Amino acid sequence: MKRRNFLSLGSALAGSALYAGAMPGAAAAGRDRLRIGMIGTGMRGQVLLRELVRRDDVEVAALxxxxxxxxxxxxxxxxxxxxxxxATFGENGDGYAYRRMLDSGKLDGVIIATPWEWHAQMAIDAMQAKVPVGCEVVAGVSLQDHWNVLDAQLKTGTPYMLLENVCYRRDVLAVLRMVRSGLFGELVHLQGGYQHDLRAVKFNSGDPTKPYGGGVEFGAKGWSEARWRTEHSVRRNGELYPSHGIGPCAMYTNINRGNRFTRINAFASKAAGLHDYVVRNGGEDHPNARTRFQLGDIVTTTLACDNGETIILQHDTSLPRPYSLGFRVQGTRGLWMDLNRSVHVEGISKPHEWDDARVWFEKYDHPLWRKYGEQAAGAGHGGMDFFVIHAFIEALKENAPMPIDIYDAITWSAITPLSEQSIALGFHTLDFPDFTGGKWRTRKPIFAFDDRY
Structure with missing residues (x-):
C-alpha cells in the first residue's frame, strides 16, 4: 500500500468490522459459552480473572x-x-502441570499470565493441544522464541491473541478514528513507550501481603514480580516492554497491513537508577547493592517503516517519574501528544496553539467505548482490561480472526531481542524481519469504526 492510498483506505473502512477477515457465517457457527483456563494466577492474572468471572458467557474451568x-x-x-x-493444577510445584490442563480436552481457550520466559513455550504447547491462546504481552524472550511461536501458530492454525490492553485505551481509540478520518493528514512521525517507575515493583520485602515496595529484595527472596522480573534488568539491556507503546503506533500506521517495519536501532543510557534505589533503601552493605544491573535507565529505540514513517520508543522504568506512555502522532496537518493532553490541527486550531484534547476526544470517541464504557467501569487499567478480554472471548465465540493476531504479537514483541542485539553491537541499525512473509502487502487494517469488539 502506497502512502497516498492511506486516507482513502481509512475512509473505506467506515462501517466495516473492528478487525479484518471475519469469516462469513461465523456467528451462526459460534458458541454461546466458553470454558476458559488460566496459566498464572499472580497479580496480573487475577486482574484478568476478575474480568472473566463477571461474564455470563465464560466458565473459568481450570487454573x-x-x-x-x-x-x-x-x-x-x-x-x-x-x-x-x-479444577486446579500446579499446587505441587510442577512447572509443567499446565500441560495436563491443556491436554484435558475440556478448554475452549487459555489465558497465559506467567513470567515472560514461560510465554513462548506455554503458547506453543497450548496451540499444539488445539487450545486457543490469549497471551499477556511479551510473546517471547529470544528472537528464536518468536519464530518458534509463529511457526507453531501457522502449523496448527490455533488462534493466538496478544492481550495488549493499551490498544483499547479510550484516547488511543479516539485518536485512531482521527487518524483514519484524515484529521492529521499523512502520518510522518510517531512516538510511544513505557515510561513507568517500576522500582517498587522490581523490589520488595518478600512479604506476600506487600507485593510492592517495602524492601530491596528480588529473586528468590522477593515476591510477585520482584521474584522474576528484576532479573531481566540484571542481565538484559534493551527495549524490554515494547507493546504498550508500539501497539497503538502500529495500528495508526497499519503495520503488517499495508506497511511494515524495515529497520531498527536502539541506544541505552548508563544503568544507575536501580543501584541508587537499593543503596538508599537498603544501605550500601545490603548484598543487592553489589548487583550490576545491565538495563540502561533510558532505552531509546527507533523504527523505520516501509511507507516512510519513523517511530521512537522509550523504555524508562528505573528512575523516578510519573506514569506516561509518551504518545505523539504527527502528520502533515496536525498532531496529538498525550503528555500535555493536547491536539493541534492546522486550519482549525489557533495558529501555534494547542487545543485541549478532551474536546476532540468527545467528538471522535470510539463506538466501542460508547457501547461498553459503563460495563468497563472499574475494570483494570482504567477499563482497558475489560476490552482486551472482551475481544478475545467474542472472537472465540464467533470463530473469527483475533483482532491482535499472531503477526502483530510477534512483530511488536520481537522489538525486544532486536533492540538488545542493536545495543550489543554498538547501537547498530539492523534490518527488521518480515514475519508475515510478504503478506503485509495485502492484509487489511484492524480496528475500524464500529462497535463489535
Missing part, C-alpha cells in the same frame, strides 16, 4: 499456578462470584 497462595486467591475469586470452583 494453574505453582504458587499455592496465588492459586488459592484465584479460586476464591471464582467462588466468591458465585461460580463453580475450577
Amino acid at each position: 494453574c499456578d505453582i504458587e499455592p497462595i496465588m492459586l488459592g486467591r484465584a479460586v476464591q475469586m471464582v467462588t466468591a462470584a458465585g461460580k463453580p470452583a475450577p
Whole structure:
C-alpha cells in the first residue's frame, strides 16, 4: 500500500468490522459459552480473572499456578462470584502441570499470565493441544522464541491473541478514528513507550501481603514480580516492554497491513537508577547493592517503516517519574501528544496553539467505548482490561480472526531481542524481519469504526 492510498483506505473502512477477515457465517457457527483456563494466577492474572468471572458467557474451568497462595486467591475469586470452583493444577510445584490442563480436552481457550520466559513455550504447547491462546504481552524472550511461536501458530492454525490492553485505551481509540478520518493528514512521525517507575515493583520485602515496595529484595527472596522480573534488568539491556507503546503506533500506521517495519536501532543510557534505589533503601552493605544491573535507565529505540514513517520508543522504568506512555502522532496537518493532553490541527486550531484534547476526544470517541464504557467501569487499567478480554472471548465465540493476531504479537514483541542485539553491537541499525512473509502487502487494517469488539 502506497502512502497516498492511506486516507482513502481509512475512509473505506467506515462501517466495516473492528478487525479484518471475519469469516462469513461465523456467528451462526459460534458458541454461546466458553470454558476458559488460566496459566498464572499472580497479580496480573487475577486482574484478568476478575474480568472473566463477571461474564455470563465464560466458565473459568481450570487454573494453574505453582504458587499455592496465588492459586488459592484465584479460586476464591471464582467462588466468591458465585461460580463453580475450577479444577486446579500446579499446587505441587510442577512447572509443567499446565500441560495436563491443556491436554484435558475440556478448554475452549487459555489465558497465559506467567513470567515472560514461560510465554513462548506455554503458547506453543497450548496451540499444539488445539487450545486457543490469549497471551499477556511479551510473546517471547529470544528472537528464536518468536519464530518458534509463529511457526507453531501457522502449523496448527490455533488462534493466538496478544492481550495488549493499551490498544483499547479510550484516547488511543479516539485518536485512531482521527487518524483514519484524515484529521492529521499523512502520518510522518510517531512516538510511544513505557515510561513507568517500576522500582517498587522490581523490589520488595518478600512479604506476600506487600507485593510492592517495602524492601530491596528480588529473586528468590522477593515476591510477585520482584521474584522474576528484576532479573531481566540484571542481565538484559534493551527495549524490554515494547507493546504498550508500539501497539497503538502500529495500528495508526497499519503495520503488517499495508506497511511494515524495515529497520531498527536502539541506544541505552548508563544503568544507575536501580543501584541508587537499593543503596538508599537498603544501605550500601545490603548484598543487592553489589548487583550490576545491565538495563540502561533510558532505552531509546527507533523504527523505520516501509511507507516512510519513523517511530521512537522509550523504555524508562528505573528512575523516578510519573506514569506516561509518551504518545505523539504527527502528520502533515496536525498532531496529538498525550503528555500535555493536547491536539493541534492546522486550519482549525489557533495558529501555534494547542487545543485541549478532551474536546476532540468527545467528538471522535470510539463506538466501542460508547457501547461498553459503563460495563468497563472499574475494570483494570482504567477499563482497558475489560476490552482486551472482551475481544478475545467474542472472537472465540464467533470463530473469527483475533483482532491482535499472531503477526502483530510477534512483530511488536520481537522489538525486544532486536533492540538488545542493536545495543550489543554498538547501537547498530539492523534490518527488521518480515514475519508475515510478504503478506503485509495485502492484509487489511484492524480496528475500524464500529462497535463489535
